[in-house]
Amino acid sequence: MTQHACDHDHSHDTTTINVDARLKAAEALCLASGERLTAPRLRTYELILGNNGPMKAYDVIDRFHPEGAAKPPTVYRALSFLEQMGLIHRIESLNAFVACATPANVDHHHPHTAAFLLCDCCGQSEEIATLSLADIEHQAQHLGFEVKHITVEAKGRCKTCR
Amino acid sequence: MTQHACDHDHSHDTTTINVDARLKAAEALCLASGERLTAPRLRTYELILGNNGPMKAYDVIDRFHPEGAAKPPTVYRALSFLEQMGLIHRIESLNAFVACATPANVDHHHPHTAAFLLCDCCGQSEEIATLSLADIEHQAQHLGFEVKHITVEAKGRCKTCR
DNA sequence: AGTGGTTATGTTATTAAATAACACGGACGT
DNA sequence: ACGTCCGTGTTATTTAATAACATAACCACT
Ligand SMILES: [Zn+2]
Ligand SMILES: [Zn+2]
Ligand SMILES: [Zn+2]
Ligand SMILES: [Zn+2]
Numbered sequence: 258m259t260q261h262a263c264d265h266d267h268s269h270d271t272t273t274i275n276v277d278a279r280l281k282a283a284e285a286l287c288l289a290s291g292e293r294l295t296a297p298r299l300r301t302y303e304l305i306l307g308n309n310g311p312m313k314a315y316d317v318i319d320r321f322h323p324e325g326a327a328k329p330p331t332v333y334r335a336l337s338f339l340e341q342m343g344l345i346h347r348i349e350s351l352n353a354f355v356a357c358a359t360p361a362n363v364d365h366h367h368p369h370t371a372a373f374l375l376c377d378c379c380g381q382s383e384e385i386a387t388l389s390l391a392d393i394e395h396q397a398q399h400l401g402f403e404v405k406h407i408t409v410e411a412k413g414r415c416k417t418c419r
Numbered sequence: 420m421t422q423h424a425c426d427h428d429h430s431h432d433t434t435t436i437n438v439d440a441r442l443k444a445a446e447a448l449c450l451a452s453g454e455r456l457t458a459p460r461l462r463t464y465e466l467i468l469g470n471n472g473p474m475k476a477y478d479v480i481d482r483f484h485p486e487g488a489a490k491p492p493t494v495y496r497a498l499s500f501l502e503q504m505g506l507i508h509r510i511e512s513l514n515a516f517v518a519c520a521t522p523a524n525v526d527h528h529h530p531h532t533a534a535f536l537l538c539d540c541c542g543q544s545e546e547i548a549t550l551s552l553a554d555i556e557h558q559a560q561h562l563g564f565e566v567k568h569i570t571v572e573a574k575g576r577c578k579t580c581r
Numbered sequence: 582a583g584t585g586g587t588t589a590t591g592t593t594a595t596t597a598a599a600t601a602a603c604a605c606g607g608a609c610g611t
Numbered sequence: 612a613c614g615t616c617c618g619t620g621t622t623a624t625t626t627a628a629t630a631a632c633a634t635a636a637c638c639a640c641t
Contacts, residue, residue: 349511374564389551401578410570416563
C-alpha cells in the first residue's frame with residue numbers, strides 16, 4: 258500500500274483524527290448545503306479519514322466492502338463529490354487523496370486552495386497555509402486568466418525522514 | 420488530441436517557438452553537463468516543442484515514428500531525462516508535458532520551480548514566475564521539511580476562452 | 582585493438598488509474 | 612400516481628505508467 262523509498266523506520270504516524278466527529282461535521286455540512294452524504298460517499302470519506310497519509314483511489318476501492326472490492330466508478334464518483342464539498346483534497350502528483358486538514362463547518366463548504374508538503378520517503382503529507390498566492394492571482398489577472406483553482410505541491414523529505 | 424470543454428473557437432495558438440534554436444541550445448546544454456542528447460530524447464523534445472500546448476505521453480508515443488508508434492518505455496525514459504535536465508515540465512494535474520518557457524542555457528540546466536496557468540477550455544498553458552514560494556520554504560523549514568521540488572498549478576480560463 | 586564497467590535502448594508483458602455508456606432505483610415536488 | 616432529477620450499479624474500455632530482462636552503444640583504461 259504505502260511505498261517506501263528507503264530502508265529506515267517510518268512508524269511516525271500523522272496527527273490522529275477524530276473520525277466520528279469529522280463524519281458528523283460532514284453530515285451537517287451536507288445538510289446545510291442541500292447535498293446528500295450517501296452511503297458510498299460516507300464510506301469513502303471514512304476510509305480516507307482513517308488512512309495514515311494520502312490514500313490511492315484503488316486502496317479505497319479495495320477496502321470499500323468488508324468482503325470484496327467496490328467498482329471503480331462508485332469510488333471515483335464519491336471522491337469527486339467529497340472534493341467538491343471541500344472535505345478532501347486531491348494530490349495531483351501522487352494520484353492520491355487526503356482529508357482536508359481543516360474540519361468541515363458550515364462556513365467552510367467550498368473547495369479551498371491548499372498546499373502540501375509531501376514526503377518522498379514515508380509518504381506523509383502536511384497541509385499548510387498558502388499565504389501569498391495573491392502573486393499568482395495577480396499575474397493571472399495581468400494575463401486575463403481567470404483562476405478557478407490552485408494546486409501547490411512541495412515534494413521532499415519530512416523531519417523524521419531526513 | 421486536445422480536449423475541448425466548450426464549443427467556441429480555440430484557434431489562438433501559443434507563442435511560436437523557434438524549435439531549431441531550442442534543439443541546438445539543448446544540445447549545448449547536454450554537452451556542457453556531460454549528458455547525451457540521444458535520438459529518442461531529441462525526438463521527444465522536438466515533438467513537445469512543436470506541440471501547441473501541453474502534450475500527453477501517449478501523443479508523443481503515437482507520433483514518435485513516421486510510420487508507427489513507439490514503445491511506452493522509450494518515451495517515458497526520454498521524458499524523465501528531459502525533465503531532469505530542466506528542458507520540460509510535467510503538468511501533474513493533466514498528466515502532460517510542456518517545454519520549459521525559459522530557453523536552455525548553461526546557467527540554467529537544473530529543474531527549476533515552475534508555476535502554470537492552465538486553461539480548462541483550450542488546453543493552453545502559460546508558465547509564470549513564482550515569486551513568493553519563500554513562504555512555502557519558510558513554513559517547510561519551520562516543520563523541518565526539506566523541500567526538493569515545488570509544483571504550482573492554477574486552473575481556470577485563459578483570456579481568449581473566457 | 583581488447584576488456585570491462587556503465588549507461589542507454591529495445592522488447593514483452595503487466596500493472597495502475599480513470600472514464601464511457603447505459604440500466605436501475607430512490608427521493609421529491611406536483 | 613406521475614414525471615423528473617439525482618445518485619447508484621454494472622460492464623466494458625480507455626488511458627497512463629512501470630517491471631523485468633535482453634541487447635547494444637559508449638567510455639576509460641590497458
Ligand atoms: Zn484543506
Ligand atoms: Zn517522511
Ligand atoms: Zn520552466
Ligand atoms: Zn483557453
